[in-house]
Amino acid sequence: KKKMVVLTVLGFSSGLPLPLSSGTLQAYLSVSGVDLEIIGIFTLVGLPYTLKFLWAPLLDRFSIPLLSRRRGWILLTQVVLFFLILSFSFFNPKEEIGVTGIISFFLAFFSASQDIVVDAFRTDSLKASELGIGASIFVMGYRIAMLVSGAIALIMADRLGWKSTYLFLAFLMLLSIAGTLAGDEEPISIKRKDGFKEWVLVPVSELIKKEKFLLILMFVILYKLGDAYLGAMTVPFLIKGVGFTPTEVGTMNKLIGLLCTIAGAFLGGIIMVRLSLYDALFYFGCLQMVSNLAFIFLSLYGKSYLLLVLCVIFENVSGGMGTSAFMAYVMSLCTKKYSATQFAILSSLSAFGRILISPTSGFVASYFGWTPFFIISSLLAVPGIAIILKIKRHFQEGEANRPLLR
Numbered sequence: 505k506k507k508m509v510v511l512t513v514l515g516f517s518s519g520l521p522l523p524l525s526s527g528t529l530q531a532y533l534s535v536s537g538v539d540l541e542i543i544g545i546f547t548l549v550g551l552p553y554t555l556k557f558l559w560a561p562l563l564d565r566f567s568i569p570l571l572s573r574r575r576g577w578i579l580l581t582q583v584v585l586f587f588l589i590l591s592f593s594f595f596n597p598k599e600e601i602g603v604t605g606i607i608s609f610f611l612a613f614f615s616a617s618q619d620i621v622v623d624a625f626r627t628d629s630l631k632a633s634e635l636g637i638g639a640s641i642f643v644m645g646y647r648i649a650m651l652v653s654g655a656i657a658l659i660m661a662d663r664l665g666w667k668s669t670y671l672f673l674a675f676l677m678l679l680s681i682a683g684t685l686a687g688d689e690e691p692i693s694i695k696r697k698d699g700f701k702e703w704v705l706v707p708v709s710e711l712i713k714k715e716k717f718l719l720i721l722m723f724v725i726l727y728k729l730g731d732a733y734l735g736a737m738t739v740p741f742l743i744k745g746v747g748f749t750p751t752e753v754g755t756m757n758k759l760i761g762l763l764c765t766i767a768g769a770f771l772g773g774i775i776m777v778r779l780s781l782y783d784a785l786f787y788f789g790c791l792q793m794v795s796n797l798a799f800i801f802l803s804l805y806g807k808s809y810l811l812l813v814l815c816v817i818f819e820n821v822s823g824g825m826g827t828s829a830f831m832a833y834v835m836s837l838c839t840k841k842y843s844a845t846q847f848a849i850l851s852s853l854s855a856f857g858r859i860l861i862s863p864t865s866g867f868v869a870s871y872f873g874w875t876p877f878f879i880i881s882s883l884l885a886v887p888g889i890a891i892i893l894k895i896k897r898h899f900q901e902g903e904a905n906r907p908l909l910r
Contacts, residue, residue, distance in 0.1 A: 506686065507634075508641050511626060513683025514578070515645025518622050520677055521585055521615035523654040524592075525549050525608050531658055532666055533604075536597040549608040552616040554855065560620045560848035561704045564841070572689040574625040574844075579684045581618035582677060588614065590674040593667040623851070624844035627835045629689065636784065639831040640773020643824065647766040652676065655759050707842035708849065716895065720837065723891045724850055725857040727789060727830055730885030731823050732858035734796045736865040737877065741799070745874050747807050756812055761820040768824020776829060781836070784829040786892045791822035793885035796878055803874040830854070 523529075526547075533543045563577055570576035588611045597604040630638040653673055661669040714720055742748045748756075776784045795818045802811045834854070838846040861884075869877040 507629060507688070508638065510683050510687045511629075511638055511642045512645040513680055514622050514625070514687070515642040516649040517578075517582060517677065517680035517683060518615075518619050518642075519646035519649030520653050520673065520680070521589070521611055521618070522553075523650055523657070524589060524673065525612040525615065527654055528657050529608055532592075532661070533597050535661070535666070538598055538601065542601060546605065546608065549605065549612050552609075552613040553619075554852065556616040556620055557845070557848040557852045559617070560845045561707070563617065563620050564624070564707070564844040571684070574621050574628065574689055575684050575687055577621040578618060578625065579681065581614045581621070582681050582684060584614045585611065585618065586674055586677045589670060589677055593670040593674075620844050620848050623847040624838075625687065625689065627838045627843040627847055628840045629687070630835065632836070635832040635835055636776025636779075636781070636828065637773040639835065640769045640771075640776070640828040643769035643828055643831065644766050644773075647762055647769065647824075649676075651759075651762050651766075655754070655762070704845070707839070707845040710839055710842065711837070711846060711849065714837070719891055719895055721853065723888060723895075724834070724853050726884075726891065727785070727888035728792075728826065728854060729857045729861065729888065730796055730881050730883070731792050731826065733862060733865055733884050734799070734819070734878070734881040736862040737869050737881075738799075740866070741803070741869070741874055741877075742812070745869075746802060746812075748812065752809075752812075756809070756816060760813065761816045764817050764820035765824040765827075768821035769828045770824075771821065772825030772828035775825070776832065781829065781833060782892065784825075785833060786889065788822065788826040788829045789885060789889045789892065792826045793882050793889065795819040795822040796882040796885070799878045800875050803878065 529546065529549075530543055533546060567573045568576040568580060570579055588607055591607055592604075595603055595607070626638060626642055657669050657673060660672065711717065711720075739753055742753045772784070772788060779787070795815075798815045798818050802808065802815055805811055834847060834850045837850060865877070865881075868880060872880070
């Protein structure tokens with residue numbers, strides 16, 4: 505369908521800038537000879553992704569006279585992102601570190617802003633029966649873009665130089681505007697006199713008033729916790745624990761892993777066409793939990809390319825499937841009028857558990873060892889699955905995309 509093609513392009517547009525303010529940026533700074541201390545400070549430019557819920561109500565409340573309510577903002581952010589990415593090709597980071605920092609921060613800010621309105625557009629445009637496949641299609645486009653601006657960008661920079669690489673990435677961002685122009689959007693009436701209460705307090709109160717809100721809150725925070733906890737230590741385990749080289753880890757874990765996440769998201773969307781949302785969340789959550797345990801075989805056996813590939817495939821495919829189901833669920837909780845604010849709040853909450861507990865992963869691995877660490881990471885997935893069982897009665901058999909709780 506045209507709608508799914510548009511979501512794929514918008515997913516690509518959302519995913520493209522992310523590595524340019526994180527991994528790819530760090531590589532660019534390193535190659536340019538910037539000091540490690542400065543590179544460490546540059547991680548702060550990613551703060552807008554965590555704090556985007558603060559200005560999400562403004563993007564719900566106001567619109568600009570371009571296209572429509574959501575697509576106008578998307579078009580604006582895409583144009584600004586095009587110029588910001590393009591500007592990287594005109595500066596040397598070592599000589600213009602201040603300018604590079606400013607550009608990087610605004611790149612992250614407008615990228616986070618694009619995420620807000622794209623998430624809202626996706627939530628508004630998908631019917632209940634389309635949530636599963638729509639989420640998976642979007643994730644697929646998002647991950648492909650991260651592959652392009654991440655691994656492929658580094659290869660291009662090594663062969664063609666950074667200027668040509670940034671010119672190419674800016675051109676791709678420009679092409680993404682086609683998805684915005686091709687999209688369809690239903691108009692929503694907005695009362696101009698509505699103020700802070702309507703656009704900040706009401707979206708939050710609507711979420712709080714949902715039946716068994718505390719279970720919703722716990723589920724959003726905990727569902728991907730085990731997956732995130734494992735991810736914090738995967739690379740250190742493969743390099744320090746097993747003895748793979750950074751090149752091997754980059755090729756097998758990062759590149760193959762990203763491709764498998766894309767495949768998992770797509771597979772999850774196909775399966776969710778036939779499964780209820782509850783069944784998808786439950787079975788995909790169990791797969792995520794079991795996939796963490798697969799790394800135990802690698803920790804016991806030692807360095808093995810075959811085991812590494814099997815673990816990476818299992819973990820990333822199941823993770824991609826779980827992400828698709830989780831995104832479909834979060835969209836089902838949002839009201840169209842306030843979807844930008846509500847989705848931004850819920851997505852920030854989903855990162856809360858990861859931010860809170862992931863810093864302990866290194867200490868746990870060091871103190872208990874790798875095998876107990878993988879068991880602990882798997883056990884962290886249990887609470888999220890238990891909550892699904894707790895609220896199972898809120899599903900009706902044969903209702904494929906009913907929200908977990910109404």
